[in-house]
Amino acid sequence: MKLIKKVLKDNTGEIQLLPQNLDDIWHLKYIIERDDLVFSQTRRDVEGADDKIRPEKREKKKMWLGIEVEEIKFHKFSNRLRISGKIREGAQKSRDKIDLGSYHTLNIEPGTELSIIKEWKKDQLDRIKEAVNASNQPKIVILTVEEGEASVGVVRQYGIDESFKISSSSGKSSGESMRNDFFAEIFAQVSQTLEQDTRIVIAGPGFTKNDLYRYIKGRDQKIADRIILEDVSSIGVSGFQEALRRGVIERIVKESRISKEARYIEILLEEIAKNGLAAYGEKEVERADECGAIETLLILDEYVRGKRELGDTEDQRFSVGKYSICHIDRFLKSVEAKGGRIIVFSSDFEPGKKLEGLGGISAVLRFKI
Secondary structure, X not given: OEEEEEEEEOOEEEEEEEOOXXXXXXXXXXXXXXXXXXXXXXXXXXXXHHHHOOOOOOEEEEEEEEEEEEEEEEEHHHOEEEEEEEEEEEEOOOOOEOOOOOEEEEEEOXXXXXXXXXXXXXXXXXXXXXXXXXXXXXXEEEEEEEOOEEEEEXXXXXXXXXXXXXXXXXXXXXXXXXXXXXXXXXXXXXXXHOOOOOEEEEEEOOOHHHHHHHHHHHHOHHHHOOEEEEEOOOOOHHHHHHHHHOOOOOOOOOOOHHXXXXXXXXXXXXXXXXXXXXXXXXXXXXXXXXXXXXXXXXXXXXXHHHHHXXXXXXXXXXXXXXXXXXXXXXXXXXXXXXXXXXXXXXXXXXXXHHHHHOOOEEEEEOOOO
């Protein structure tokens, strides 16, 4: 994410951003919310001065348009965020007529500049900072492999996207040439996904990963120089998770969002299993905050977004599914005021799914309550 402009007073005002990849589009899903004023370059039918005579003559023109947000949809596989709402402002030639108050949809893709005007929450500002910092980190690919099977995933800020799988019906017993064909197919597929700064983790049980590394080294030393080997007990999604738990991402970058989530969900589950320093479910977590016992709050992104979409009032509790903690932003401020750390989990990633199973909100505690 590229930060173009930031003009805030008491956390209210305009931030102009340029998303650069799918991760940035995903971040925007949780930065933008209902009633925000969002501007972006778009195309829309406009009515010119001559169109009163020829009303059928309409054309789409580029313009910088501002809408009051009513709906946000993240289309992961088309790499796009669709933001819909009523037109509030538009920059256009004076002869063109824009129907203020009518509905329009902004399509935000990587490379689409946008400006957001709102009252900003701390976690939203933190998310922008995180996205900007992540743009300077290398892309990471995890390749899990065992004899005859391989799975490749791209590490993103919301989880790991499994890019492709390769299977070979033959193992070592089928001959070395068949095994080399298997390695050659992996090499060809991985080479297509690499960018200049991409780092590669080859993980798996046994010695197949080592043999694959030697094969790649013989084909391309520059790619081999970007490889880290890691022992895991399985391949595919479970292998990805195990590699994260072993801290392989931290050896490449200081700390990534998803490695932090993987580590803290394991800490939480261990504490729950031994009836230790953990609280889960809204009543327990709310009580822990009242006691000042929360060291780290684990909260799901969809939990926060759902609460904000419904809105909080002074007198009423709202419920999003199982959730009923009142005044979500006040609650988050309370946790931080008492020295608690807050980690917002991605609902698209396996640790987030585990957190959802615990009610969407949990905490690692300083002391038992």
